[in-house]
Amino acid sequence: MMFKTRLAVAALLAAAAFSAQAQGRDLVLAISEGTSGGTDHARVVAKYGGLANVLGDAIKRRVVVVFVREFAQLEEGMKTGRFDFVMARPSDYPARGVRNHGYRYVAHARPDGQCLLVVPKASPMKSLAEARGKRWVLPEQAAYMTKFCTAELRDQGIDLTKEKVTYVREQASIGQYLQTSLSDVGGVASYSGLARDLEKNGLTVLHKSTPQPYFPLVAGKGITPAQVEAAQKQLAGIEQIPMGPDILKSIGIEGFDVSGAKRLGDLLAWIEKK
Known part of the structure; x- marks a missing residue:
């Protein structure tokens, strides 16, 4: 009995030491x-x-x-x-x-954070509905912001699987695609470097997503x-x-x-x- 008591006390002391x-x-x-x-x-x-x-x-x-x-x-x-x-x-x-x-x-x-859907300043598009059927450019398909933009567009009635989309590795490349008329509308993160310099890059916001x-x-x-x-x-x-x-x-x-x-x-x- 004494041995079992000592074991129990030792176990309690060990547990207390571990907790501390x-x-x-x-x-x-x-x-x-x-x-x-x-x-x-x-x-x-x-x-x-x-x-x-x-x-x-x-x-x-x-x-x-x-x-x-x-x-x-x-x-x-x-x-x-x-x-x-x-x-x-x-x-x-x-x-x-x-x-x-x-x-x-x-x-x-x-x-x-928001998905900003942007177009060149010279674009004739004035609403997101007009972007349907245009050439899109987004970050790579696995990227969070692409999933974010896709969800927003889904809620706005645009299914990207039915659109002409180019996916690029760097968000900076989206600006280049739009500036050189390789694409008509792009999706970028509101906190990206490109989003912070839209004016400098000759871009404007067509639509802002729901904030997350x-x-x-x-x-x-x-x-x-x-x-x-x-x-x-x-x-x-x-x-x-x-x-x-x-x-x-x-x-x-x-x-x-x-x-x-x-x-x-x-x-x-x-x-x-x-």
Whole structure:
């Protein structure tokens, strides 16, 4: 009996030690910037370190940044729960984290993301209905923004499978196709470099899609609802905290919106609807 008691006490002590160790470990904020090139782990840590500190201050835990370059690694990390927080674009990855892997929405970047359907300034088209039957140019078929634009066009009564579409690897190429009259209308992300310089590139917006959450931040199962709420409170007012404006400038966003849980939860169903 004494031996069994000692075993039970040892097991309880081991469990307590494991729990303390788990509570004391650093939490991981995984960052994915999509297919954006020209960056590395050190730059991403510097860029998002302030955000990690804000999250850590809110939930009273140390949060460290990890750069995730490959989408497969991002998906696997969410599936196994290795990442405590994930902030990623394109937005379908955090959305799958919520739908498939038990993550919870925390916030997303402002402004929202949209598919912009653009035409050359000299185009006679004045409405989206006039684009039916024209020559389209979009990012590669597997790209999130192409799926985004396709869903918007579906809702507007245009089936891209029945249109003449060219798919290109780089969004910058869309501008070139339109500028050289190889295509009549193109779909680009509102947060792309091309979208920021439409005037310079001689393009104009024919139609803006419904807004969807951009660059969402989601929390894993180990983050409690109270911690999520604390993080949301801190992020919603980040402009007012010390270094907050510098953190936003470093990331390249205007601020955080914490009201997009339903929209992120509905995003995949909207994109995948036939």
